[in-house]
Amino acid sequence: xxxxTQLGSHVSVSEGALVLLRCNYSxxxxxxxxxxxxxxxQGLQLLLKYxxxxxxxxxINGFEAEFKKSETSFHxxxxxxxxxxxxxxxxxxxxxxxxxxxxxxGTGTRLLxxx
Amino acid sequence: xxGVTQFPSHSVIEKGQTVTLRCDPISGHDNLYWYRRVMGKExxxxxxxxxxxxxxxxxxxxxxxxxxxxxxxxxTLKVQPAELEDSGVYFCASSQDLASGRAGxxxxxxxxxxxxx
Numbered sequence: 216x217x218x219x220t221q222l223g224s225h226v227s228v229s230e231g232a233l234v235l236l237r238c239n240y241s242x243x244x245x246x247x248x249x250x251x252x253x254x255x256x257q258g259l260q261l262l263l264k265y266x267x268x269x270x271x272x273x274x275i276n277g278f279e280a281e282f283k284k285s286e287t288s289f290h291x292x293x294x295x296x297x298x299x300x301x302x303x304x305x306x307x308x309x310x311x312x313x314x315x316x317x318x319x320x321g322t323g324t325r326l327l328x329x330x
Numbered sequence: 331x332x333g334v335t336q337f338p339s340h341s342v343i344e345k346g347q348t349v350t351l352r353c354d355p356i357s358g359h360d361n362l363y364w365y366r367r368v369m370g371k372e373x374x375x376x377x378x379x380x381x382x383x384x385x386x387x388x389x390x391x392x393x394x395x396x397x398x399x400x401x402x403x404x405x406t407l408k409v410q411p412a413e414l415e416d417s418g419v420y421f422c423a424s425s426q427d428l429a430s431g432r433a434g435x436x437x438x439x440x441x442x443x444x445x446x447x
Contacts, residue, residue, distance in 0.1 A: 317375045320365075
């Protein structure tokens with residue numbers, strides 16, 4: 216079975232500070248990994264994805280994530296937070312066991328950005 | 331290109347009533363998924379359609395939930411009769427066929443917030 220753990224239901228940073236949202240996964244076969252973001256009253260939007268190519272993945276809005284197999288991690292980072300980054304972020308895993316069809320999500324991390 | 335749309339955005343019903351949620355996927359997307367997020371918990375998979383066929387309904391909670399996708403376009407999810415624990419946000423997503431090389435990239439709608447009183 217596959218699973219995702221997101222440490223910290225809430226993360227607070229100041230504008231301009233580094234953003235680090237943690238994600239650890241469990242998968243019996245090589246996974247694909249995703250970060251989604253949900254802004255208020257909107258659907259989930261794909262930020263970035265890892266699909267077994269480069270381990271450092273760059274996404275939209277200046278976010279990036281690094282796949283580390285040895286640590287089973289896929290942490291999301293952004294060098295400098297902006298007020299508009301305040302949202303809820305979800306890490307998700309998918310693999311061949313489900314035909315790459317069933318996303319398994321973490322519980323989400325709400326990012327709060329203060330001026 | 332229009333995104334995934336869901337209707338209604340909010341629904342408040344009494345326990346025992348029936349509610350039907352609708353999802354319109356992105357045009358041309360054969361794969362359609364339903365997910366649910368109960369308050370404070372993770373988003374969980376409910377089921378997956380390929381065109382009009384159910385491929386995987388392993389996440390459906392019980393037989394009070396019925397999903398359909400007649401004609402392989404829009405989908406409905408009916409809850410009958412609704413119980414208190416059915417409250418949550420129901421998300422729909424769609425994706426292109428695997429052959430397109432974009433396996434796993436699912437596009438989500440804004441969700442329907444269901445409250446059962």
